[in-house]
Amino acid sequence: MIQLFAPRYLPEPADPHGLDGEPPPREAGPLGVLLVNLGTPDEPTAKSIRRYLREFLSDPRVIEIPSWIWQIILRIFILTRRPQALAPRYEEIWLEQGSPLLVYSQAQALGVQQHLSDAGVPAHVELGMRYGNPSIPDAMDALRKKGCERILVVPMYPQYAASTTATAVDAVAAHAAKLRNQPEMRFVKRYYDEPGYIDALARQVTDYWALHGKPQRLLLSFHGLPRRTIQQGDPYHRDCMETVLLLKRRLGVDASLVHVSFQSRFGAEKWLEPYTEPLLREWARQGITRVDVMCPGFLADCLETREEIQMQCRDAFLGEGGQQFRYISCLNDDPIWISSLAGLVRKHLGGWIP
Numbered sequence: 054m055i056q057l058f059a060p061r062y063l064p065e066p067a068d069p070h071g072l073d074g075e076p077p078p079r080e081a082g083p084l085g086v087l088l089v090n091l092g093t094p095d096e097p098t099a100k101s102i103r104r105y106l107r108e109f110l111s112d113p114r115v116i117e118i119p120s121w122i123w124q125i126i127l128r129i130f131i132l133t134r135r136p137q138a139l140a141p142r143y144e145e146i147w148l149e150q151g152s153p154l155l156v157y158s159q160a161q162a163l164g165v166q167q168h169l170s171d172a173g174v175p176a177h178v179e180l181g182m183r184y185g186n187p188s189i190p191d192a193m194d195a196l197r198k199k200g201c202e203r204i205l206v207v208p209m210y211p212q213y214a215a216s217t218t219a220t221a222v223d224a225v226a227a228h229a230a231k232l233r234n235q236p237e238m239r240f241v242k243r244y245y246d247e248p249g250y251i252d253a254l255a256r257q258v259t260d261y262w263a264l265h266g267k268p269q270r271l272l273l274s275f276h277g278l279p280r281r282t283i284q285q286g287d288p289y290h291r292d293c294m295e296t297v298l299l300l301k302r303r304l305g306v307d308a309s310l311v312h313v314s315f316q317s318r319f320g321a322e323k324w325l326e327p328y329t330e331p332l333l334r335e336w337a338r339q340g341i342t343r344v345d346v347m348c349p350g351f352l353a354d355c356l357e358t359r360e361e362i363q364m365q366c367r368d369a370f371l372g373e374g375g376q377q378f379r380y381i382s383c384l385n386d387d388p389i390w391i392s393s394l395a396g397l398v399r400k401h402l403g404g405w406i407p
C-alpha cells in the first residue's frame with residue numbers, strides 16, 4: 054500500500070490472531086517496572102555536559118520563565134561557560150564504570166529485578182533517565198518489546214517536586230502519546246513515608262555512628278527549589294520536612310541534634326532556606342566543630358553530594374574553623390535499601406501480580 058503520510062504512531066506488530074475467527078484467550082504478559090532518575094552526562098567532558106545541560110535546562114518544568122527569553126540566556130550565558138566549569142568537577146567524582154548517578158541507579162534497577170525474579174514476580178525492570186541516557190523512550194520500548202502491557206513508573210525521588218517527579222511523568226506520557234497500543238500505566242507519586250525508606254536511612258546513620266561516634270550536629274541537606282514554586286503550590290518543602298520528622302523519630306535522638314538545609318541553589322532567585330553551605334559556615338563560626346551531613350532526598354550519590362557536599366561544603370566548614378566534617382553516603386546499592394525498594398515496587402504492583 055502506498056503511504057501518503059508519515060505514520061502518526063510508532064510501528065507496532067499487529068495482533069498475531071489476525072482478523073478472522075474467535076480469538077484465543079489473551080495471555081497476561083509480564084509486568085514492566087520503569088525506574089526513572091534525573092540523568093547525567095555520558096562523559097565528564099564539556100561537550101557531553103553541554104548536551105546534558107541543554108536538555109535539562111530547556112525543560113519548562115525546571116525553568117519556568119518564558120522559553121524564548123530563557124533560551125537566549127541559556128545559550129549566551131550558561132551553555133558557553135558552565136560546561137567547562139563543571140567538567141573538572143564531574144571528573145573528580147567519575148567512577149571507573151561511569152557517572153555515580155548512573156552506576157548506582159543501574160545497580161538499584163538490577164537489584165530490584167533480582168528481588169522480583171527471586172520472588173517469582175513476572176516483571177521486567179528498566180532504568181530510564183529524564184535527561185540523557187538511557188532515555189525514557191528507550192526504556193519504555195525495551196519493556197514493550199518484552200511484552201509488558203502494564204508498566205509501573207517509579208520516579209527515584211521519595212519527595213515529590215514538579216521539577217523532578219512531574220517532569221518524569223510528563224516524559225513517560227509524551228512517549229505513550231506516540232503509541233497506538235498504549236500500555237496500562239501507574240505512577241508512584243512519593244514515598245518518603247515508606248517505612249523501608251526511613252528505616253534504610255536511619256540504619257545508614259546509626260551504623261555510621263556505631264563505628265565512628267556521634268557528631269555535635271547532623272545536617273540533612275535536600276536539593277533546593279525556588280521559594281516561589283512552593284508558594285505556587287509545590288508540595289516539595291512539606292515532603293522534605295515530613296521526611297526529617299520521620300527520620301528524627303526513627304533515630305530517637307534529641308531534636309537539637311538533627312537540622313535541615315537546602316543545597317544546589319541556581320540563579321538569582323530566592324530558593325528554599327537555610328542554604329547548606331552558608332549554614333555550615335555559620336555553625337563553624339559559632340564554634341560547632343563536628344558535623345555529619347547526609348542527603349536523604351538523593352537515592353544515589355552524584356555531583357550534588359560527592360562534589361558539592363563532600364568537597365565544597367567540607368572545605369567551607371573546615372575553612373571557617375570546623376574540625377570534623379563527615380559525609381554519610383546515599384543509599385546507593387545498600388542491600389537493605391534495595392530490598393525495601395523492591396517491597397515498595399511489589400506493593401504498587403498490587404492487583405497486577407497474578
Ligand SMILES: C=CC1=C(C)c2cc3[nH]c(cc4nc(cc5[nH]c(cc1n2)c(C)c5CCC(=O)O)C(CCC(=O)O)=C4C)c(C)c3C=C
Binds near residue numbers: 092217276289355357
Ligand atoms: C535550575 C533549576 C534546577 C532545579 C529546580 C533542580 C531541582 C532538582 N534537582 C534534583 C536533583 C539533581 N540535580 C542535579 C544537578 C543539577 N541540578 C540543576 C538545576 C536544578 N535542579 C543543575 C543545573 C544541575 C547540574 C549541575 C550544575 O550545573 O550545577 C543532580 C546531579 C546530576 C549528576 O550528574 O550527578 C541531581 C541528582 C532534585 C532532586 C531537584 C528537586 C527537588
Ligand SMILES: [Fe+2]
Binds near residue numbers: 276317
Ligand atoms: Fe538539580
Ligand SMILES: [Fe+2]
Binds near residue numbers: 317318357361
Ligand atoms: Fe549543584
